[in-house]
Amino acid sequence: MTKQVKTAISPTRNEDYPEWYQQVIKASDLAERSPVRGCMVIKPWGYALWENIVHAMDNLFKATGVKNAYFPLFIPLSFLEKEAEHVEGFAKECAVVTHHRLEKGKSGRLEPAGPLAEPLVVRPTSETIIGDSFSRWVSSYRDLPILINQWANVVRWEMRTRMFLRTSEFLWQEGHTVHATAEEARERTRMMLDVYTTCVEDYLAMPVIRGRKSPAERFPGAVDTLSIETMMQDRKALQSGTSHFLGQNFARASEIKFQSAAETEEYAWTTSWGSSTRMIGGIIMTHGDDDGIILPPKVASAHVVLLPIFRKSEDRGSVMDFTEKLARELKAKTYHHRKVVVEIDDREIGGARGWDWVKKGIPLRVEIGPRDIAQHSLFVGRRDQAPNEKKAIDRDQFVAEITDILDEIQENLFQRALAYRKQHTVAIEDKKTFYEYFTPPNGEKPEIHGGFAVSGWCGSDECESKIKEDLAVTIRCIPFESENVKGRCIYCGKDSDSQVIYAKAY
């Protein structure tokens, strides 16, 4: 079979979706595998993207009164054990520090020495170690609320890893708040989900479904877990942020108590909420095409690359002058709270140069040759359009309109993703259709099939786990807007109080 159109990434999404994902990362130079099991190296192009996400999100957090702080990397084992469900949830994936130095052993090689009296766990999340501080910070209702966020690395020892989506170490933020009442804590849980929604929809251009997790999918130790769920192009769901109402569970575990206005001693109510470098995996799989990643302009590592073209070596001086002057003007412009970031690539390597930037997903590519200069115009390619769909734009007009063009790309990416999700979200009312929907056709195993099914659920763990067992499909969330939409359970047929989103998931 010969391909009709040559693509920059091989295999294509349809040919082999998981391998396409790995190849997109490689081709974009976002990250690479490291020799440390399950850990990745985030390369400059990927890290700049992360910095922009962090910057956007950090501003959103601070606007709600949250302040940043930093807590220890290590958690004493006894701390983790304070909340039974919590430790149960993380025990299988803990990196454990047992020694504090290296010494030459009998073999003459260095070996761990200086055993610790109590093992330390490298934080998989920080509720228990932060709770310990909170127990000291809180004594009166006047100390509340406490609104803290931490940007940090965490470690969850994963057996099967995948860059950005599931790595043993990852970068994230974890918010932790303490409140005097359950109501206020529930409001904060929801408020932070709203912040995630704004960040993921407005900055990453990924439409989300907002809802509540089923008990089986809750964070270990939480009373309630809210999440935002996004659809990838293989129609699986990616959880892109979670916000937990922890009730008084962790307050009891960590002894976070306060004297109320009525002078009674009360346990506080806490929340936690997190999002991570996994969002970068979401960007790749939401917007990427068979030519590679497409970066949403608002968080793009850079906005535009200038590609000077020298037909003859004597052109070089004048073309570079033109290019550098253009770069200066573009860099002086502001796009959504940051300066426009401009790259100049003057390598003389022919067509590979343009393709490199397509694969890196930069929103705009601008070719500048002697002829363009003569006509005072630029030859512009947009990453949300086909690689060869370039067109001439007057130079001054481009400078004047670049931020509008970037906004247009941003909006276009969001609308495309929304249309894709809508196209692959179906209401299903009977079990047979449901099972067919989630079964790859023809006994083969194409990676892309199914989608989101909106169906009833009776509320029992049993029906949920049977479906998971049969189809590897789980309840992604109970969307807020369908929490009280009556129907029948897709598995047992009993009455159901709510419609839920079923999907395969990362």
Place this chain on the structure above:
Amino acid sequence: MTKQVKTAISPTRNEDYPEWYQQVIKASDLAERSPVRGCMVIKPWGYALWENIVHAMDNLFKATGVKNAYFPLFIPLSFLEKEAEHVEGFAKECAVVTHHRLEKGKSGRLEPAGPLAEPLVVRPTSETIIGDSFSRWVSSYRDLPILINQWANVVRWEMRTRMFLRTSEFLWQEGHTVHATAEEARERTRMMLDVYTTCVEDYLAMPVIRGRKSPAERFPGAVDTLSIETMMQDRKALQSGTSHFLGQNFARASEIKFQSAAETEEYAWTTSWGSSTRMIGGIIMTHGDDDGIILPPKVASAHVVLLPIFRKSEDRGSVMDFTEKLARELKAKTYHHRKVVVEIDDREIGGARGWDWVKKGIPLRVEIGPRDIAQHSLFVGRRDQAPNEKKAIDRDQFVAEITDILDEIQENLFQRALAYRKQHTVAIEDKKTFYEYFTPPNGEKPEIHGGFAVSGWCGSDECESKIKEDLAVTIRCIPFESENVKGRCIYCGKDSDSQVIYAKAY
């Protein structure tokens, strides 16, 4: 003994300098000890300070072409062993991960399980793990230079810890660069020392001495270590940033090779450079007084606190309106690339409120009472002046001049620190005077004595280590400007090629 003047911090610097340091941190709410041995919790007021330092430094790095990236937290033991001096230097203080899960043991309690085939060391620094990536990133001279920085946490298991100055985990940046020639790598080593100088002098208001380390004080594995040294108010030196020329040592260890323009295969030349949260300890001990920390305005967690005063409860509305309008106007102003940060403290707790902010080191305190409002004026206290040295300033004038006042405070802090260092830096030419200078008077052990001695050194490890043994005094650096100033070794009396800085140090 009754004190003449009441101070906010007890003991004072003169009474007990190390305890004063701990009390300043406590009173400022910058940080607290954690239950994890040697680890600290950086509280919001301390973390905001760190964020501002990071922001300033990150911009300075990027202006020299450096890009950020992120590498694994864990280093396989075999990687650390690749450079002999390096592993020797860090083996005694490594946190070692030996297991990857927890399981219930015979006692019924959780125990480390899932032993790792090869122990992982929590990074004390990342030359070897980053070198592994560099070996893949570099193949031709065209790939060079590579200029990378990482913001990260690192762990060095310290037996005696002190908040900010020496903690088992700390936050830092580590820069790593690769070059085709020794000359270029040496230039970069020096360039990054210049960047540290700019950051520490211009932002932290701490005057530095720039120079070269003696071989005994070099980074393990380095060919040459440059440092900036600052004087604390107990006249000890604090090393506030180091920049290392690594020669080809780490390139050989990690096989970082490239094909030169002449098509020969060459080992690359590398550098590394780091600075950390220890700089916050430097701020405390450079500028702090007996009322607490004094934050340099350019990196201060906040610039100004507004303290509304309500003599009668019916004043509250009008005073708060005035205060909030003032806050809005101040927040709209820009001070050195960031908006003026304003706090409003309307707690009705009397005089303790003003003292709280003195102890937190905020540059400006503004009292706003009904009488001030009537006169359209504010009652302003500057943290670089005595707490009671407040004066009335016209409200509009204050708004117009706040950034000038902040600059004045910034400059004043720098000049005071410079004067202190000059006062306690002496050229000493004879051994007896030298020994007296560094010996606490009267057989007692007052914490504050001595200073920086500028004296000759013959270049031998022996003289250096004798002085260290006798006096706990070390060569802090060989200042660039006195590298070729002839004299005589302060210990052995032989001819010396350079004058060096001797001091006690953190």
